[in-house]
Amino acid sequence: MFLADRQPTQAVPTVDRCPLTGRARLSYRRAAELFSEATKGWTLHQLRHSALTHSAEDGTNTPILLARSRHASVRFWNAMLGLVPKLLPATLLNMTQLVVVANGQACGMGVNEMVASEAPQQDLPLQSTSLIGRDQELVELASALDKTRLLTLTGVGGVGKTRLALALAERVGGFLYGWHLVR
Amino acid sequence: MVAQTVARSSRSRSRPAQIQSPLLVNFFRPRQILLILDNCEHLLASCATLSAALLRQCAHLQILTTSREPVGVAGELHLARPRRLQCQTDEPLAAAELRQYAAVELFVTRVQATLPHFATDRRECTNRSVRICARLDGIPLALELAAGRARALPLDIIADRLTTDSTC
Numbered sequence: 001m002f003l004a005d006r007q008p009t010q011a012v013p014t015v016d017r018c019p020l021t022g023r024a025r026l027s028y029r030r031a032a033e034l035f036s037e038a039t040k041g042w043t044l045h046q047l048r049h050s051a052l053t054h055s056a057e058d059g060t061n062t063p064i065l066l067a068r069s070r071h072a073s074v075r076f077w078n079a080m081l082g083l084v085p086k087l088l089p090a091t092l093l094n095m096t097q098l099v100v101v102a103n104g105q106a107c108g109m110g111v112n113e114m115v116a117s118e119a120p121q122q123d124l125p126l127q128s129t130s131l132i133g134r135d136q137e138l139v140e141l142a143s144a145l146d147k148t149r150l151l152t153l154t155g156v157g158g159v160g161k162t163r164l165a166l167a168l169a170e171r172v173g174g175f176l177y178g179w180h181l182v183r
Numbered sequence: 184m185v186a187q188t189v190a191r192s193s194r195s196r197s198r199p200a201q202i203q204s205p206l207l208v209n210f211f212r213p214r215q216i217l218l219i220l221d222n223c224e225h226l227l228a229s230c231a232t233l234s235a236a237l238l239r240q241c242a243h244l245q246i247l248t249t250s251r252e253p254v255g256v257a258g259e260l261h262l263a264r265p266r267r268l269q270c271q272t273d274e275p276l277a278a279a280e281l282r283q284y285a286a287v288e289l290f291v292t293r294v295q296a297t298l299p300h301f302a303t304d305r306r307e308c309t310n311r312s313v314r315i316c317a318r319l320d321g322i323p324l325a326l327e328l329a330a331g332r333a334r335a336l337p338l339d340i341i342a343d344r345l346t347t348d349s350t351c
Contacts, residue, residue, distance in 0.1 A: 013299040129327075132292060133268050133285025141264060145217075145245065148260035149238055152223075152248045155263060158324030161249035162221050164265045169219055169247065 131167050134160070141168050207233075211241040223250035231256050267321035270313070286321040287312055293330035294338075301333070311338035318345040 008017060008024035016025045026034070145151055145168070153161045211218070218237070223230040227250065234246050235256045248254055253261040270286035282288050290312050294301045302308055315338065319325040332341055 011300070016299075129296075130292070132289040134265060137264050137266070141262070144260055144262060145247070148258065149244070150234055150246045150248070150254070150256055150259045152250055152254050152259055152261040153264050154250055154253060154261055155265060156322070157251065158322045159267060160265045160323045163323070165219055165221065165247055165249045169217055172217065 131163065134164055134167065137164065138168060138171055142172050145172055207237060208240045211237060211244045213243075215243040217245045217247055220246065220248045223248045223254055224252055227252065227254060230254050234259075265323075268316075268323060268326070270316035270321045281309060281312075284313075284316070286316040286319075286323075286326060289323060290316050290326045290330050293327055294333045297331070297334045308338065311342050314342045315345060318342065 003018050003021065003023040004026050005023070007022065012024045017023065018025070141151070141153075141164070153165055155161050220230055220234070230248065230250075231254050234248070234254060237244055238246065238256070238258070253259060268286035268289060269284050281291065291301070294312070315329055316326060319329060329341055329345070
């Protein structure tokens with residue numbers, strides 16, 4: 001964690017203070033600036049990347065690494081770029097989102113990896129906030145998914161269908177390959 | 184963006200039907216995959232056709248769809264989930280009870296993300312949050328949007344606007 005030099009004012013909440021030194025946590029932006037200055041151009045992203053590298057060295061398998069970094073496999077993007085227009089039916093292109101989860105190892109590629117050819121969007125706002133009050137429904141749906149091959153979640157707009165579907169996919173699939181907005 | 188890339192491909196525009204199933208079937212058939220089709224209500228008929236074709240030909244494929252209406256394919260299990268989040272409508276809540284109601288918990292968590300000092304132990308804050316959640320019927324998207332307003336507007340004003348102006 002990056003900490004500020006000065007002691008914080010009363011306004012800074014305790015979660016943003018270091019329990020040992022009492023100093024406040026830096027904003028992400030300021031931390032990024034300082035880090036960049038100190039390392040002559042590195043970004044915090046690269047720092048995160050480095051953590052991934054270490055965990056790869058420790059023997060973590062590829063799916064877990066991909067899930068952690070939230071990157072779909074870069075290798076496939078270029079290889080698949082030429083296939084995208086051929087493989088995707090118009091139906092799917094008109095969907096707001098297309099997500100593919102494969103169980104087990106990354107033995108091939110997800111459709112999404114073909115889709116995520118140019119500008120993959122790994123950081124949908126959907127995932128940046130915590131899921132609240134859906135634990136029970138997730139359990140219920142995971143067991144429903146054992147019994148059927150086509151499960152439809154219905155509900156009014158804004159009730160959280162997409163969000164729940166993504167959470168469910170993450171739960172049953174182990175990890176998401178990634179996804180892409182193709183509105 | 185891929186959408187643009189593909190939109191440029193005149194082939195996919197002019198002959199959508201021909202690009203459909205065979206290639207996807209070949210892709211999905213050997214794989215154990217969960218395919219998610221999101222917001223199917225916009226293209227219900229196409230989604231139904233595609234799902235039916237894929238499920239018939241790909242033994243290990245599972246499809247999860249989200250839609251305002253059932254897709255209408257044989258074998259479909261359709262569940263009215265997620266439900267609206269639970270919210271208390273009449274009795275004022277004590278701070279300790281707050282987290283029992285998912286709608287209130289969602290709202291308060293999101294407000295606290297923008298306003299770290301938002302005090303759930305103050306009765307008026309709690310009551311106003313509960314009022315807002317009740318007005319919004321526990322719809323998460325609406326709650327998120329209302330919570331986003333909390334940075335600029337006091338909660339009682341948000342609550343009042345929700346009460347008096349149905350378009351707000």
